[in-house]
Amino acid sequence: MVSALAVGTVLGLSAGLAPGPLLTLVITQTLKHNAGEGVKVAAAPLITDLPIILLSLLVLTRLTDFDVILGLISLAGGLYVLHLAYGSLRVEPVNLQASDRQPRSLSKGALINLLNPHPYLFWMTVGAPFILKARERSLISALAFIFSFYVLLVGSKIFLALLTGKSRRFLTGKGYIYVMRVLAALLALFALFLFRDGLVFLGVLP
Helix, strand or coil: CCEEEEEEEEHHHHHHCCHHHHHHHHHHHHHHHHHHHHHHHEEEHHHCCCCCCCHHHHHHHCCCCHHHHHHHHHHHHHHHHHHHHHHHHHCCCCCCCCCCCCCCHHHHHHHHHHCCHHHHHHHHHHHHHHHHHHHHHHHHHHHHHHHHHHHHHHHHHHHHHHHHHHCCCCCHHHHHHHHHHHHHHHHHHHHHHHHHHHHHHHCCCC
Protein backbone atom coordinates (compact mmCIF):
# COMPACT_ATOMS: atom_id res chain seq x y z
CA MET A 1 0.00 0.00 0.00
CA VAL A 2 2.89 2.35 0.77
CA SER A 3 4.35 1.89 -2.72
CA ALA A 4 0.91 2.43 -4.27
CA LEU A 5 0.51 5.66 -2.31
CA ALA A 6 3.98 6.81 -3.35
CA VAL A 7 3.41 6.11 -7.05
CA GLY A 8 -0.01 7.75 -6.96
CA THR A 9 1.47 10.79 -5.23
CA VAL A 10 4.28 11.27 -7.77
CA LEU A 11 2.07 10.73 -10.81
CA GLY A 12 -0.77 12.84 -9.42
CA LEU A 13 1.49 15.73 -8.46
CA SER A 14 3.25 15.66 -11.81
CA ALA A 15 -0.04 15.64 -13.72
CA GLY A 16 -1.49 18.34 -11.50
CA LEU A 17 1.42 20.76 -11.90
CA ALA A 18 2.23 20.10 -15.56
CA PRO A 19 1.15 22.83 -18.01
CA GLY A 20 -1.79 21.85 -20.16
CA PRO A 21 -5.31 22.87 -21.24
CA LEU A 22 -6.89 22.23 -17.85
CA LEU A 23 -4.21 24.08 -15.86
CA THR A 24 -4.48 26.97 -18.31
CA LEU A 25 -8.21 27.11 -17.70
CA VAL A 26 -7.72 26.93 -13.92
CA ILE A 27 -5.38 29.92 -14.04
CA THR A 28 -7.56 31.84 -16.50
CA GLN A 29 -10.68 31.39 -14.43
CA THR A 30 -8.82 32.50 -11.31
CA LEU A 31 -7.43 35.62 -12.97
CA LYS A 32 -10.69 36.61 -14.64
CA HIS A 33 -13.00 35.82 -11.73
CA ASN A 34 -11.65 34.42 -8.45
CA ALA A 35 -9.91 31.41 -6.95
CA GLY A 36 -13.25 29.67 -6.39
CA GLU A 37 -13.85 29.48 -10.14
CA GLY A 38 -10.38 28.01 -10.62
CA VAL A 39 -11.12 25.40 -7.95
CA LYS A 40 -14.27 24.37 -9.81
CA VAL A 41 -12.30 23.74 -12.98
CA ALA A 42 -9.63 21.82 -11.01
CA ALA A 43 -12.34 19.35 -9.96
CA ALA A 44 -13.18 18.47 -13.59
CA PRO A 45 -11.17 15.18 -13.62
CA LEU A 46 -13.37 13.86 -10.81
CA ILE A 47 -16.27 14.09 -13.27
CA THR A 48 -14.65 12.99 -16.50
CA ASP A 49 -12.11 10.31 -15.56
CA LEU A 50 -14.34 7.57 -14.14
CA PRO A 51 -15.60 6.36 -17.56
CA ILE A 52 -12.02 6.43 -18.87
CA ILE A 53 -10.76 4.35 -15.94
CA LEU A 54 -13.59 1.81 -16.22
CA LEU A 55 -13.09 1.45 -19.98
CA SER A 56 -9.34 0.98 -19.56
CA LEU A 57 -9.85 -1.65 -16.85
CA LEU A 58 -12.47 -3.45 -18.96
CA VAL A 59 -10.12 -3.66 -21.93
CA LEU A 60 -7.09 -4.71 -19.90
CA THR A 61 -8.90 -7.37 -17.86
CA ARG A 62 -9.65 -9.13 -21.12
CA LEU A 63 -5.95 -9.16 -21.93
CA THR A 64 -4.56 -10.41 -18.62
CA ASP A 65 -3.80 -13.87 -20.09
CA PHE A 66 -1.65 -12.45 -22.85
CA ASP A 67 1.78 -11.68 -21.45
CA VAL A 68 3.08 -10.33 -24.76
CA ILE A 69 0.30 -7.73 -24.95
CA LEU A 70 0.82 -6.75 -21.33
CA GLY A 71 4.55 -6.47 -21.97
CA LEU A 72 3.97 -4.16 -24.91
CA ILE A 73 1.53 -2.07 -22.87
CA SER A 74 4.09 -1.77 -20.06
CA LEU A 75 6.76 -0.66 -22.53
CA ALA A 76 4.33 1.87 -24.03
CA GLY A 77 3.57 3.09 -20.52
CA GLY A 78 7.27 3.50 -19.84
CA LEU A 79 7.66 5.57 -22.99
CA TYR A 80 4.66 7.72 -22.05
CA VAL A 81 6.00 8.35 -18.54
CA LEU A 82 9.37 9.27 -20.04
CA HIS A 83 7.49 11.72 -22.27
CA LEU A 84 5.91 13.21 -19.14
CA ALA A 85 9.32 13.38 -17.48
CA TYR A 86 10.79 15.18 -20.49
CA GLY A 87 7.90 17.63 -20.46
CA SER A 88 8.43 18.30 -16.75
CA LEU A 89 12.15 18.79 -17.32
CA ARG A 90 11.60 21.26 -20.15
CA VAL A 91 8.80 23.19 -18.49
CA GLU A 92 8.87 26.98 -18.57
CA PRO A 93 7.30 29.46 -16.14
CA VAL A 94 3.53 29.53 -16.62
CA ASN A 95 2.06 32.33 -18.70
CA LEU A 96 -0.52 34.05 -16.51
CA GLN A 97 -2.07 36.19 -19.21
CA ALA A 98 -5.84 35.70 -19.17
CA SER A 99 -7.77 35.27 -22.40
CA ASP A 100 -11.43 35.93 -23.07
CA ARG A 101 -11.48 32.94 -25.41
CA GLN A 102 -11.23 30.41 -22.60
CA PRO A 103 -14.41 28.65 -21.39
CA ARG A 104 -16.01 29.91 -18.17
CA SER A 105 -17.75 26.98 -16.50
CA LEU A 106 -17.16 23.61 -14.87
CA SER A 107 -18.92 21.90 -17.75
CA LYS A 108 -16.51 23.51 -20.21
CA GLY A 109 -13.60 22.42 -18.04
CA ALA A 110 -14.94 18.87 -18.10
CA LEU A 111 -15.26 19.07 -21.89
CA ILE A 112 -11.65 20.20 -22.21
CA ASN A 113 -10.52 17.25 -20.11
CA LEU A 114 -12.62 14.79 -22.12
CA LEU A 115 -11.13 16.06 -25.37
CA ASN A 116 -7.59 15.96 -23.99
CA PRO A 117 -5.82 12.75 -25.14
CA HIS A 118 -3.52 12.58 -22.10
CA PRO A 119 -6.03 11.07 -19.63
CA TYR A 120 -6.79 8.27 -22.13
CA LEU A 121 -3.11 7.58 -22.75
CA PHE A 122 -2.30 7.68 -19.06
CA TRP A 123 -5.04 5.32 -17.89
CA MET A 124 -4.62 2.84 -20.74
CA THR A 125 -0.83 2.57 -20.52
CA VAL A 126 0.02 3.45 -16.90
CA GLY A 127 -2.89 3.93 -14.52
CA ALA A 128 -5.10 0.93 -15.26
CA PRO A 129 -2.19 -1.57 -15.51
CA PHE A 130 -0.90 -0.34 -12.15
CA ILE A 131 -4.36 -0.71 -10.59
CA LEU A 132 -4.58 -4.31 -11.80
CA LYS A 133 -1.09 -5.05 -10.53
CA ALA A 134 -1.85 -3.47 -7.15
CA ARG A 135 -5.15 -5.36 -6.99
CA GLU A 136 -3.24 -8.64 -7.10
CA ARG A 137 -1.71 -7.66 -3.76
CA SER A 138 -4.85 -6.20 -2.18
CA LEU A 139 -7.88 -4.08 -2.98
CA ILE A 140 -6.63 -1.52 -0.48
CA SER A 141 -3.43 -1.02 -2.49
CA ALA A 142 -5.40 -0.36 -5.68
CA LEU A 143 -7.69 2.08 -3.88
CA ALA A 144 -4.69 3.76 -2.24
CA PHE A 145 -3.18 4.44 -5.67
CA ILE A 146 -6.41 5.96 -7.01
CA PHE A 147 -6.95 7.99 -3.84
CA SER A 148 -3.43 9.44 -3.69
CA PHE A 149 -3.39 10.13 -7.44
CA TYR A 150 -6.58 12.20 -7.39
CA VAL A 151 -5.85 13.93 -4.09
CA LEU A 152 -2.59 15.20 -5.60
CA LEU A 153 -3.94 15.76 -9.14
CA VAL A 154 -6.92 17.84 -8.03
CA GLY A 155 -5.31 19.14 -4.86
CA SER A 156 -2.25 20.56 -6.65
CA LYS A 157 -4.45 22.38 -9.16
CA ILE A 158 -6.57 23.78 -6.33
CA PHE A 159 -3.37 24.87 -4.60
CA LEU A 160 -2.23 26.65 -7.78
CA ALA A 161 -5.62 28.35 -8.13
CA LEU A 162 -5.41 29.64 -4.55
CA LEU A 163 -1.77 30.61 -5.01
CA THR A 164 -2.51 32.44 -8.25
CA GLY A 165 -5.36 34.28 -6.55
CA LYS A 166 -2.93 35.63 -3.95
CA SER A 167 0.45 35.72 -5.65
CA ARG A 168 1.88 34.95 -9.08
CA ARG A 169 5.50 34.58 -8.00
CA PHE A 170 5.58 30.77 -7.67
CA LEU A 171 4.28 29.99 -11.15
CA THR A 172 6.46 32.61 -12.81
CA GLY A 173 9.61 31.99 -10.80
CA LYS A 174 12.36 29.39 -10.40
CA GLY A 175 10.63 27.53 -7.57
CA TYR A 176 8.10 26.06 -9.98
CA ILE A 177 10.88 25.01 -12.35
CA TYR A 178 12.81 23.24 -9.59
CA VAL A 179 9.73 21.35 -8.40
CA MET A 180 9.01 20.13 -11.93
CA ARG A 181 12.62 18.98 -12.41
CA VAL A 182 12.47 16.88 -9.25
CA LEU A 183 9.22 15.36 -10.48
CA ALA A 184 10.87 14.67 -13.85
CA ALA A 185 13.56 12.62 -12.12
CA LEU A 186 10.97 10.63 -10.16
CA LEU A 187 8.93 10.00 -13.31
CA ALA A 188 12.03 8.76 -15.14
CA LEU A 189 12.68 6.33 -12.28
CA PHE A 190 9.11 5.04 -12.47
CA ALA A 191 9.50 4.62 -16.25
CA LEU A 192 12.44 2.29 -15.61
CA PHE A 193 10.21 0.08 -13.45
CA LEU A 194 7.63 -0.03 -16.25
CA PHE A 195 10.31 -1.03 -18.76
CA ARG A 196 11.44 -3.77 -16.38
CA ASP A 197 7.90 -5.09 -16.02
CA GLY A 198 7.46 -5.02 -19.78
CA LEU A 199 10.63 -7.04 -20.35
CA VAL A 200 9.55 -9.54 -17.69
CA PHE A 201 6.18 -10.04 -19.41
CA LEU A 202 7.96 -10.49 -22.75
CA GLY A 203 10.29 -13.09 -21.25
CA VAL A 204 13.43 -11.03 -21.83
CA LEU A 205 14.09 -10.77 -18.08
CA PRO A 206 13.43 -13.52 -15.53
